Amino acid sequence: MIQQETQEKTAMSESKQADSQQLQTVLRLDQVRKSYGSNAVLRGISFQVRAHETVALLGPSGSGKSTLMKCINLLEEVNDGQIWLGDTDITNPTVNRDHCRSRIGVVFQQFNLFPHMNVLKNVTLGAIKVHNMPKDEANDKALELLDRIGMRAKASSYPDQLSGGQQQRVAIVRALMCDPELLLLDEITSALDPMLVGEVLEMVAELKTKGTTILMATHEMSFAHDAADRIVLLLNGKIAENGSPREVMDESQNPQTIEFFSHFRGI
Numbered sequence: 001m002i003q004q005e006t007q008e009k010t011a012m013s014e015s016k017q018a019d020s021q022q023l024q025t026v027l028r029l030d031q032v033r034k035s036y037g038s039n040a041v042l043r044g045i046s047f048q049v050r051a052h053e054t055v056a057l058l059g060p061s062g063s064g065k066s067t068l069m070k071c072i073n074l075l076e077e078v079n080d081g082q083i084w085l086g087d088t089d090i091t092n093p094t095v096n097r098d099h100c101r102s103r104i105g106v107v108f109q110q111f112n113l114f115p116h117m118n119v120l121k122n123v124t125l126g127a128i129k130v131h132n133m134p135k136d137e138a139n140d141k142a143l144e145l146l147d148r149i150g151m152r153a154k155a156s157s158y159p160d161q162l163s164g165g166q167q168q169r170v171a172i173v174r175a176l177m178c179d180p181e182l183l184l185l186d187e188i189t190s191a192l193d194p195m196l197v198g199e200v201l202e203m204v205a206e207l208k209t210k211g212t213t214i215l216m217a218t219h220e221m222s223f224a225h226d227a228a229d230r231i232v233l234l235l236n237g238k239i240a241e242n243g244s245p246r247e248v249m250d251e252s253q254n255p256q257t258i259e260f261f262s263h264f265r266g267i
């Protein structure tokens with residue numbers, strides 16, 4: 001009798017755990033396919049990002065990382081498969097695309113700040129115009145976020161008065177203004193002088209400690225190894241690996257994976 005009760009309790013607790021894991025899935029890709037003409041770039045991509053996870057998307061140049069990011073941000077349409085943001089299938093043609101986009105914060109490789117607007121305007125513009133945040137509230141929030149990264153004093157500066165690293169950190173602040181469910185970072189350090197990469201990655205590491213849910217495409221292998229919770233490796237349009245940095249980068253026996261990471265040994 002006691003044994004039966006214990007088994008029932010265990011089953012209940014396992015099912016509760018499964019439920020809570022289900023609830024915690026922020027992003028889920030299910031057999032996503034995308035081609036450009038005859039070039040099949042994504043050939044059935046499935047993986048999940050759970051709340052508070054930092055997932056690093058790795059792969060050789062041209063493997064489709066940016067294409068995948070654009071599909072998630074609805075800048076490209078998938079040919080097949082589904083992308084779920086929480087419980088919304090954002091690939092469903094009837095969905096409100098602007099609303100879906102507003103739930104995701106995105107930072108690209110190029111800085112994308114408006115050159116004729118100062119930092120405060122750049123950071124608050126989308127929040128005010130797209131999300132209808134009252135101007136005072138947007139200014140307060142922007143200044144608080146800039147303060148956190150030591151850039152409040154630059155609020156009146158223009159982009160060309162900032163270093164590339166500072167511009168990219170401002171772009172991240174802008175992406176965070178409306179508390180996105182997911183932060184997409186697409187090779188955000190690739191265009192930076194190597195001296196400036198560290199300060200941007202430090203900011204990402206800081207966001208991770210605050211529980212931000214992050215999917216980042218990157219070529220920064222050391223950072224991915226040390227800071228990501230999970231690595232998704234794209235090779236030849238498919239997912240070759242999906243596991244912890246140790247499992248994927250140190251212990252995988254897949255010859256293609258070993259070949260890919262061999263190019264970065266010692267960097």
Ligand SMILES: Nc1ncnc2c1ncn2[C@@H]1O[C@H](COP(=O)(O)OP(=O)(O)OP(=O)(O)O)[C@@H](O)[C@H]1O
Binds near residue numbers: 059064067187
């Ligand atoms: N708009 C487009 N039209 C046609 N082909 C495209 C387009 N965008 C990307 N591609 C092709 O899709 C493939 C994947 O490109 P993508 O930029 O997604 O790769 P990536 O992994 O992000 O590369 P990198 O690490 O160099 O940024 C490449 O063969 C590229 O030429």
